[in-house]
Amino acid sequence: MNSSETAPARGTAVVIGGGLAGVVAAWALRGRAERIVVVERDRYPDAPAFRAGVPQGRHAHLVLEAGHRALEELMPGIKQELTDAGAHRVSTSGDLRWLSSAGWMADYPARLAFLSCTRPVLDKVVLDRVRTEPSIEFLEGTDVVGLLGSAQRVTGVKVRERGRERGDVQDRGDVQGRGEVREIPAELVIDAAGRSTSVPKWLGELGRPVPEERVDAGVAYASRLFHRPPGVDLGHQAVYLQTKAPDKPRMGVLLPVEGDRWIVSLAGMRGAEPAPGTEGFTEHLSRLRDPALAEMLRGAEPAGEVRGFLPGPGVRRHYERGAPDGLVAVGDAASTFNPVYGQGITVSLFCAQVLRRTAARHGGVGPATARDARREIAAVSKTAWMMSSAEDVRFAATTGGPSGALIRLQHRYLDKVLRGATHNPEITAAFHEVLSLVAPPTRLFHPAVVAAVLRG
Numbered sequence: 034m035n036s037s038e039t040a041p042a043r044g045t046a047v048v049i050g051g052g053l054a055g056v057v058a059a060w061a062l063r064g065r066a067e068r069i070v071v072v073e074r075d076r077y078p079d080a081p082a083f084r085a086g087v088p089q090g091r092h093a094h095l096v097l098e099a100g101h102r103a104l105e106e107l108m109p110g111i112k113q114e115l116t117d118a119g120a121h122r123v124s125t126s127g128d129l130r131w132l133s134s135a136g137w138m139a140d141y142p143a144r145l146a147f148l149s150c151t152r153p154v155l156d157k158v159v160l161d162r163v164r165t166e167p168s169i170e171f172l173e174g175t176d177v178v179g180l181l182g183s184a185q186r187v188t189g190v191k192v193r194e195r196g197r198e199r200g201d202v203q204d205r206g207d208v209q210g211r212g213e214v215r216e217i218p219a220e221l222v223i224d225a226a227g228r229s230t231s232v233p234k235w236l237g238e239l240g241r242p243v244p245e246e247r248v249d250a251g252v253a254y255a256s257r258l259f260h261r262p263p264g265v266d267l268g269h270q271a272v273y274l275q276t277k278a279p280d281k282p283r284m285g286v287l288l289p290v291e292g293d294r295w296i297v298s299l300a301g302m303r304g305a306e307p308a309p310g311t312e313g314f315t316e317h318l319s320r321l322r323d324p325a326l327a328e329m330l331r332g333a334e335p336a337g338e339v340r341g342f343l344p345g346p347g348v349r350r351h352y353e354r355g356a357p358d359g360l361v362a363v364g365d366a367a368s369t370f371n372p373v374y375g376q377g378i379t380v381s382l383f384c385a386q387v388l389r390r391t392a393a394r395h396g397g398v399g400p401a402t403a404r405d406a407r408r409e410i411a412a413v414s415k416t417a418w419m420m421s422s423a424e425d426v427r428f429a430a431t432t433g434g435p436s437g438a439l440i441r442l443q444h445r446y447l448d449k450v451l452r453g454a455t456h457n458p459e460i461t462a463a464f465h466e467v468l469s470l471v472a473p474p475t476r477l478f479h480p481a482v483v484a485a486v487l488r489g
Contacts, residue, residue, distance in 0.1 A: 043067050044220035046398045047190050049177045049232070051075070052087055053156055054364025054381035055225030056163045057107060061385040062221075065392035065402075069169045070217060072192055076173040077160065081118075081153035089372065090152035091340040092256040093286050093298035098125075098145040099470035100379030103386050104159075112148065114158050119291025120150035121270060125465045128270040132323055134277040135451035141458030145469050149271065149288040151258075151296060155378075180232070180360075181216055184241040186400075187359040189218040221398035223388070224362040228345060228369050232362065244354050246418075248434035249346035250425040251303025252371055255314050258336040259295045267329060274321050276302065276373070278427030283317065284373055285326045294336050297326070300373055303430035307341070314339045344372050346433070347425065349418045353411040358400040361388070361407055368414040371425055376417040379470055383413040416473060446486075450477055453489035460485050 046066040048055045051073025059069045075086040083090050096104065105112050116122070123129055126143035163169055174195045181189035194212030224232045233243045276284045282302035290296050299307050299317045307317040318327050349368045352361070363384035370376045391405040392398055419435075423443060426434040453460040463482045466472035476482070 044398050045070065045189075045218065046221040046223060047072065047217055047219040048223045048225055049190065049230070050225035050227060050366070051077070051160075051171060051173070052225065052227060052364075053159060053378060054227070054366070054384065055223070056156075056160055057104075057382060057385040058223050058225055058363050058388055059169045060107060060163045060166065061389040062223075062392055062398060063166045063168055065389075065396070066221065066398045067168065069166075070172060070219075071169060072172045072175050072177050072190065072217075074174070074176050074195060077171075078153075081151070081157040083153055087152060087156070089342055089344065090156075092152075092254050092342055092372070093288050093296050094152045094155065094378065095123075095147045095149055095288065095375050096155070096382070097147060097375060097379040097469045097471075100382045101148060102471070103379070103382040107382070107385055107389070108159070108162050111158065111162060114162070115148050115150060115155065118150065118154050118158050120148040120154065121289040121291075122146050123149050123271050123289065125469065126461065130269050130272045130325065132272075132274045132325070133451045133454065134275060135448065136455040138454050138464075139456050139458050139461045141462050143465070144462070145465055145471065147469075149290060151290045154291055177226070177231075178214060180222065180235050180239075181218065182357065182359065184236075184239040185357055187222050187357045189216055190222060191216055220359065221403055222360050224360065224366040225364050227365040228348075230362070230366040232360075232366065233350065236357070239357075241355070241357060243356065244351040246349045246351075246422070246433070247346050248371075248422045248425050248431060249303075250371055250428050250431045251306070252300055252344060252373060253306035254298055254300045254342040254344070254372070255307035255309075255317060255339055256296060256298040256342070257314060257339045258290070259297060259330060259333040260336050261289070261293050261295055262332050262334075265332075272326050272329060274323055274326055276428075277322060278424075279429050281322050282428055283321055285318065285321045287326055287329055292336075295329075295333065297330065302428045309339075309341055311339050344369070347371050347418075347422060349414070349422075351411065353407045356407060359403055361403050361410070363388070363410065367410055368418055370417055370421040374417075374421045374424070374468075376421060376470065380414050380417050384410050387413060417470065420467075420474065446477075449486050449489070450482075453486045457485050457489060460489070 045068040048071045051071045124143040125145045131138040177190045179191040193214045272287045274285045282305040285299045287297045364381035387409040391402045395402045422434045
């Protein structure tokens with residue numbers, strides 16, 4: 034056994050943000066830090082409920098196959114707990130009807146699947162597991178208002194309690210006063226504050242700006258929950274109507290969730306965004322490339338209001354190119370993707386695996402752990418960023434992102450792959466493996482796949 038595996042835990046790790054990325058990061062560090070503090074601006078509800086601090090939580094979520102493998106490795110038995118909480122297992126073939134830009138995907142004996150539930154259920158099941166670890170403590174209703182240390186080394190955070198809410202659990206903006214600022218020294222600070230993180234701004238003020246890439250397809254979402262009609266049997270559980278660049282920039286997805294309901298998310302790229310409210314939702318639904326989703330909803334009763342969401346640009350922050358010692362960013366704080374590709378949660382789980390590996394390698398949460406973690410997080414998020422940004426730039430209104438002859442060549446080959454996937458199960462299986470992040474993009478260049486693509 035490696036000596037680091039038996040080394041006593043020492044030091045403090047602070048996690049900024051108690052969403053999914055933050056709590057799994059905290060869990061990954063158990064046994065490697067004597068004290069792990071998760072600072073969360075919301076107060077957690079007693080039962081699964083949507084939170085203002087997770088604005089994307091009302092929209093369709095899934096954990097890709099690679100993410101489920103990572104989560105099960107981090108938390109053995111968690112997949113069964115999610116199933117017990119109402120999550121549905123959806124096979125990527127048979128259970129899911131997928132309309133790609135080239136047409137309907139061919140069925141094949143699928144080896145891959147994902148679990149589908151609402152985001153509050155996923156968050157609650159994972160949070161309940163993390164709460165069993167005595168070395169992890171939660172500061173709820175608390176903001177991180179700054180970093181301790183210098184441009185060379187982060188040594189902790191400044192926090193301030195937000196006060197108690199006057200409204201219900203879903204209204205986190207309504208607070209009664211604020212507490213005094215206090216400091217929490219730490220050997221390691223994990224930024225898991227998501228898309229709205231303030232850490233890059235604070236580092237810029239210290240004269241240590243974070244290099245970043247941006248791509249913005251201008252995507253906007255509208256989502257609604259529906260009661261599944263009693264006795265309905267459509268022969269499949271879910272449907273995904275993908276965009277087709279550049280002329281059909283609208284997409285829609287229907288997934289089964291707990292409580293015998295469906296969650297339906299519609300999206301459009303810049304210039305084709307869903308209009309607000311029920312009328313806008315219905316109009317966008319009618320303008321999708323295929324009527325399959327609208328037909329599934331015929332006779333389904335709404336189980337909630339239409340909710341909109343503007344994710345903002347995709348951003349990849351290169352902390353591995355230079356950041357203060359003692360700081361690591363994970364999840365959306367490190368890389369945010371266009372949500373239509375479903376990569377965000379899975380990459381957050383990859384980040385947690387990295388933290389566990391690097392902390393074990395170095396026997397704690399010191400500067401060497403942070404440096405290695407930054408490099409490895411950049412590596413495990415690279416494929417997802419390359420795939421999502423390359424697809425985003427297909428749309429004329431997209432700003433930023435990669436360009437040039439190589440990208441055009443990749444687009445042409447992928448178009449051939451997708452055409453082949455409409456009738457060749459071998460190509461479909463390879464494509465699903467890549468999209469599920471269980472295989473690298475080079476899987477599509479395996480000789481057998483290339484031969485099948487060229488025959489097609």
